[in-house]
Amino acid sequence: MACTAFVLGGGGVLGAAEAGMARALLEAGIVPDLVLGTSIGAINGAAIAADPTPQGAQRLIRTWDALASGEVLGGSLLGRVGRIVRNGTSLHDSDDLRRLLLEHLPASRFDDLVVHFECVDLAVVVAPLTLTVAALVCLATRSGLPLRTARLLVAYAWIELFVLPRLITAEEDDWDALLREVLDGLYRAMRRTLDVGVAVQGGSVPDAGLRGDGGVIVLARHCGPGDSVFLAWLLAVHHGLRLRVVLTALLRLEPSIDLAGDHLPLCFIGPRRRRARACVEDVARSMTSGDALLLFPEGQNFSRPRRRRALADLRDSGAFRRERRARRHTHTLPPRIGGTFAALTGAPDADVVLLAHSGFADDGRDRPVWRLPTHRTLLVHTTLVPSAEVPRHDDDAMSAWLDDAWARVDDWIATTVDDDGPAAATRPRRTA
Incomplete structure (x- = not known):
């Protein structure tokens, strides 16, 4: 059975081009049965899966226009330097981006999406290639370190995929239980590897x-x-x-x-x-x-x-x-x-x-x-x-x-x- 999928990669501001291409495809009558996204493509993918119409794509473009206008990523250079000095993590406030997405995205839950959507961690996608290359390096160097490192990275990526949707939907009854699950997963991965x-x-x-x-x-x-x-x-x-x-x-x-x-x-x-x-x-x-x-x-x-x-x-x-x-x-x-x-x-x-x-x-x-x-x-x-x-x-x-x-x-x-x-x-x- 034929299936049309939109696969959206990362690339920061290149996500604006994805929004334009999605609008062109939807205007041509090409509607996805499945949307996959990673990095900035995950945000674009969620918007398209929520409203796979030309109007939905136009709404996504307006979101990118808001980003370009400086409403979220604006501020003086001095102000941005001051922010990273104060919080030690970022040049911009993530709360502004969160508010923008809540305002523009037509859905806030995976269950509300019109098209099936999957958010993919790049480390998992390339896991077979990563492990294969690591194994070859092990043979060449006679060291097990490259393969162990690759296995740890892949295990960590799988744990990320397990926990991120639950953190985003914020529907846990017991957050301490989720923390124990994650810590136990990390511990067991390190024990095995x-x-x-x-x-x-x-x-x-x-x-x-x-x-x-x-x-x-x-x-x-x-x-x-x-x-x-x-x-x-x-x-x-x-x-x-x-x-x-x-x-x-x-x-x-x-x-x-x-x-x-x-x-x-x-x-x-x-x-x-x-x-x-x-x-x-x-x-x-x-x-x-x-x-x-x-x-x-x-x-x-x-x-x-x-x-x-x-x-x-x-x-x-x-x-x-x-x-x-x-x-x-x-x-x-x-x-x-x-x-x-x-x-x-x-x-x-x-x-x-x-x-x-x-x-x-x-x-x-x-x-x-x-x-x-x-x-x-x-x-x-x-x-x-x-x-x-x-x-x-x-x-x-x-x-x-x-x-x-x-x-x-x-x-x-x-x-x-x-x-x-x-x-x-x-x-x-x-x-x-």
Whole structure:
């Protein structure tokens, strides 16, 4: 049976040409039975699938005219530079584009579309070619890294396809359940592809200890790309907690994470410290039993250059005592005080959990982003600090407490992983 399909690709402003071509086809009586779109073609495709008539195409052209007029992408150069400095993610406000689409698109749900429409992730479309090329590179280089990398990218693209429609339609009854599904999918993909997993060391906090009346604030070390996914999985899936996370604002460039921020208690922090602290305090304020706020006091992944810069910053600011003490800790960065203070202030009844882990490098420190970890287990140890033992009303006392707590984290890493390789993390029993 013959089928007419409109296939619309990406290309940014080239999407305006797609609108004109669609109008010409529809005026000639060529009506699609199926519309597929990716990137900007997904927006055009949704509009055409909602109203596959010349009038519908003309409405889409008016949408592009509105974009060209500067209503959405306008503003002075200084204003746009100011915006990216403030939010750290974009030159323009996505709210204006969202309002424009709601105004011009004749449908807001997939069920309302006249023609069957599919939004396609390019990484999935080219997956067979990607995996084939990666396999050939593996044969040539005698390394499994290219194929593992390609498999991870394809798995990530499939997860994107799974979650994006649900984020866009915003009809979930339980957003925490969706987050657990996504984290579990990511975790299982990494386990299958890289043979990596998570194990909790004996003596760590049991499930019951993580369910205090005021929730828990989890202060975790940050050591290399990807460890945050494993830790989020551990808290949300393994322990079954409702997760709140403090993230860098740059992650809003990832569409799924950006949309998830509209439905989940995520805090995206940029360079403006006052706004960042207010965001953390606000997310922490409403915590109850079963909630967990995941926070990385170091503020960034550990690396040796970053450690040297952090020590220099302490010295330059006159914090000589903190600098001397931090110099003895070679596996972690000095903790940043602001975000932790905001969380403790916002949730005065929350217990604190110190989360240390072995990392994926032999020495327990940083690992280059291009070196994927394989055949490893992330060993995790957690320590509970009851709410009553955390000073919250004295800045100096709180700062001293945080330094003491982070010294315990560094000491655990130093005694668990030595410079010759993982000591206690060789192949412990995994949590899953």
